[in-house]
Amino acid sequence: MKRVRISRCATQLLAGRTPRRPSCPCAAGLQRDITPHDYRIQARSLSTVAIEKDSELDIGTPDPTSSQPAAAPAPPAIPHRKRLAPEQLPSPHPFAASHSTKLSALRARLSLHQRFPLQTLARTLVHPSADPDPAFNNASLSILGANLLGYYTTEYLLCNYPRLPIPVIFAAQHAYTGPKALATVASEWGIEAAAEPGGEVDPGLLQFRRLRSGSRVPAALRRQVPWKWNVTTTHRIVATDEFGSDNTPPDPQSLSAVPVPMEEAAQSFVRALIGALHLHLGSPLVKRFYRDHFLSRQLDLSTLFDFRTPTRDLSKLCAREGFEAPVARLISETGRASRHPVFVVGVYSGKDKLGEGAGASLEEARFRAAAAALKAWYLYRPIEVTLPSSMEGELDTRKWKPNMVDCGEVIV
Amino acid sequence: MSTCKTLSRISVPTLPQTTTLLKPTHLPLVQRRHESTTRRHKKLLALPEAPSFTPSRSSPTLIFNPPSAAPNVYHTPLKFLPKDDKRRALYATHQAASTQAAYRTHTSPIAAPGTPLHAASSSSHLPPRPSASLPPALRAPYEKKYHLTDKDIAEIQRLRREDANRWTRVRLAEKFGCSQFFVGLVAKNEAKAERVRESHEKARERWGAGRRMAREERGRRRVLWGRDA
Numbered sequence: 001m002k003r004v005r006i007s008r009c010a011t012q013l014l015a016g017r018t019p020r021r022p023s024c025p026c027a028a029g030l031q032r033d034i035t036p037h038d039y040r041i042q043a044r045s046l047s048t049v050a051i052e053k054d055s056e057l058d059i060g061t062p063d064p065t066s067s068q069p070a071a072a073p074a075p076p077a078i079p080h081r082k083r084l085a086p087e088q089l090p091s092p093h094p095f096a097a098s099h100s101t102k103l104s105a106l107r108a109r110l111s112l113h114q115r116f117p118l119q120t121l122a123r124t125l126v127h128p129s130a131d132p133d134p135a136f137n138n139a140s141l142s143i144l145g146a147n148l149l150g151y152y153t154t155e156y157l158l159c160n161y162p163r164l165p166i167p168v169i170f171a172a173q174h175a176y177t178g179p180k181a182l183a184t185v186a187s188e189w190g191i192e193a194a195a196e197p198g199g200e201v202d203p204g205l206l207q208f209r210r211l212r213s214g215s216r217v218p219a220a221l222r223r224q225v226p227w228k229w230n231v232t233t234t235h236r237i238v239a240t241d242e243f244g245s246d247n248t249p250p251d252p253q254s255l256s257a258v259p260v261p262m263e264e265a266a267q268s269f270v271r272a273l274i275g276a277l278h279l280h281l282g283s284p285l286v287k288r289f290y291r292d293h294f295l296s297r298q299l300d301l302s303t304l305f306d307f308r309t310p311t312r313d314l315s316k317l318c319a320r321e322g323f324e325a326p327v328a329r330l331i332s333e334t335g336r337a338s339r340h341p342v343f344v345v346g347v348y349s350g351k352d353k354l355g356e357g358a359g360a361s362l363e364e365a366r367f368r369a370a371a372a373a374l375k376a377w378y379l380y381r382p383i384e385v386t387l388p389s390s391m392e393g394e395l396d397t398r399k400w401k402p403n404m405v406d407c408g409e410v411i412v
Numbered sequence: 413m414s415t416c417k418t419l420s421r422i423s424v425p426t427l428p429q430t431t432t433l434l435k436p437t438h439l440p441l442v443q444r445r446h447e448s449t450t451r452r453h454k455k456l457l458a459l460p461e462a463p464s465f466t467p468s469r470s471s472p473t474l475i476f477n478p479p480s481a482a483p484n485v486y487h488t489p490l491k492f493l494p495k496d497d498k499r500r501a502l503y504a505t506h507q508a509a510s511t512q513a514a515y516r517t518h519t520s521p522i523a524a525p526g527t528p529l530h531a532a533s534s535s536s537h538l539p540p541r542p543s544a545s546l547p548p549a550l551r552a553p554y555e556k557k558y559h560l561t562d563k564d565i566a567e568i569q570r571l572r573r574e575d576a577n578r579w580t581r582v583r584l585a586e587k588f589g590c591s592q593f594f595v596g597l598v599a600k601n602e603a604k605a606e607r608v609r610e611s612h613e614k615a616r617e618r619w620g621a622g623r624r625m626a627r628e629e630r631g632r633r634r635v636l637w638g639r640d641a
Contacts, residue, residue, distance in 0.1 A: 367637045
């Protein structure tokens with residue numbers, strides 16, 4: 001058997017360039033009329049139909065001669081190199097990816113395009129702790145994917161809920177694309193972890209060096225002392241990650257050859273998959289993938305609020321916006337002299353009711369009504385929203401509608 | 413038991429028609445029908461259905477009758493909408509249309525608005541008038557007066573400094589017609605505050621396990637108010 005150079009094998013084994021359009025001229029029209037019964041198939045067929053411009057869908061494999069962006073920089077070719085046994089490799093050989101049933105099943109399960117190479121999919125499953133070589137692990141892809149996930153989530157939140165306070169945005173970011181959410185997504189996709197990484201392991205398994213039970217989490221993942229103690233909101237927005245942490249997150253490559261928990265490896269896989277999809281399939285399909293797998297997760301934003309002084313905040317808000325001062329009014333009550341009274345209090349500004357709350361005491365009902373009024377203010381949602389990422393590469397700027405930018409949360 | 417007794421007692425005078433005419437009696441001679449049979453009782457129980465469950469048309473319609481619940485916070489009140497939001501115009505159109513529809517439908521000329529008879533005879537409800545009275549306020553609304561001058565404030569500070577036990581925050585607030593919060597703001601007496609805090613601490617030390625736990629639970633429940641839990 002002829003020896004395959006590692007740097008080229010990934011590109012050689014990719015599927016050949018197939019005609020993107022169906023060969024039959026009527027097939028496209030027929031495909032549009034068929035209503036697929038499976039949602040995933042529907043999403044796939046929609047993904048090819050809905051895009052007007054051909055250039056956006058050019059997801060063919062790159063030329064073998066040209067350098068592939070996802071592929072690693074080629075190591076210097078050694079003329080006489082001994083063939084290594086698979087057990088000696090830190091992670092599975094890319095050649096094994098095309099034979100792995102697990103990888104093919106995963107690609108089909110995620111309804112990824114056939115031209116998304118299995119070799120790249122296998123690479124996204126290799127955590128730096130398993131293979132420290134940046135050419136074969138998913139560190140670079142996960143950095144790209146983390147940035148894309150943060151961008152799409154922030155854009156969705158800021159455009160759809162322009163009045164959200166910044167702590168709530170951080171919490172929502174964490175709920176949509178935080179480490180725990182990504183690990184949950186990975187487990188829902190059916191990702192299984194290898195007991196120990198190695199070249200002989202099936203490439204469809206998540207490869208990472210496991211943290212032995214009872215041992216401490218590595219120092220890079222541990223909660224660290226912030227670099228200064230008064231961490232301001234500006235610092236959280238500018239200097240740290242998208243979740244408003246105290247510190248910057250650890251560099252993925254810094255975790256090489258360090259035992260890590262499963263959650264860390266799973267989230268790096270999901271991020272790397274997003275990055276790889278962006279490189280191979282382009283941003284429209286990544287956005288669709290993001291919408292189907294991340295934004296479709298239901299999150300009730302109204303449960304993320306934690307008010308301490310809602311009555312004071314509300315009167316500040318009314319003064320700021322030029323409304324009449326809020327007045328709490330008793331709408332109904334029952335059992336005032338009993339052990340379990342219920343009061344329903346509404347907060348009115350002039351003739352308009354801003355919020356309503358029920359409680360076991362007048363104070364509680366008033367507190368809850370003010371909190372409900374503040375939530376109604378913060379959870380305002382514009383009717384027409386144009387996401388900035390939807391205008392990427394558009395030449396026709398008439399579709400762009402400027403989004404609402406609010407003057408900010410109430411600061412007491 | 414009691415019903416049988418009353419029935420027997422009432423039904424006595426109506427039995428012999430001729431004799432009652434002859435005999436003088438105090439009871440009026442009106443024929444009465446008593447709900448004494450099972451059929452009549454059953455008929456009484458057959459109440460008309462709620463208007464929301466009885467559509468006016470025979471064709472299948474959507475019945476929307478949700479149980480009473482807290483208002484949805486995702487529904488932005490009209491006052492909180494920005495100036496250029498389309499929902500303002502939509503609300504105004506809906507208000508006008510519903511008012512016109514309510515006036516157009518035939519209502520009973522006798523039934524007073526707001527009564528169940530009126531609601532049953534007319535399928536649509538009039539939206540509340542702008543002049544409708546609001547529910548009573550929890551506290552009497554007040555205007556901030558900003559009437560204290562620098563001289564008054566100096567006087568407050570002097571009194572508080574000289575005799576903090578005599579001139580408490582409550583007394584000063586009553587004397588100068590301002591809030592206790594304002595008194596604490598301009599004339600804070602650290603020594604007195606410390607003494608009060610110590611006395612409270614001493615009182616708290618005498619609490620038993622039950623009272624202490626109850627107070628802590630109350631504080632924890634209060635935190636949950638702001639989280640809507």
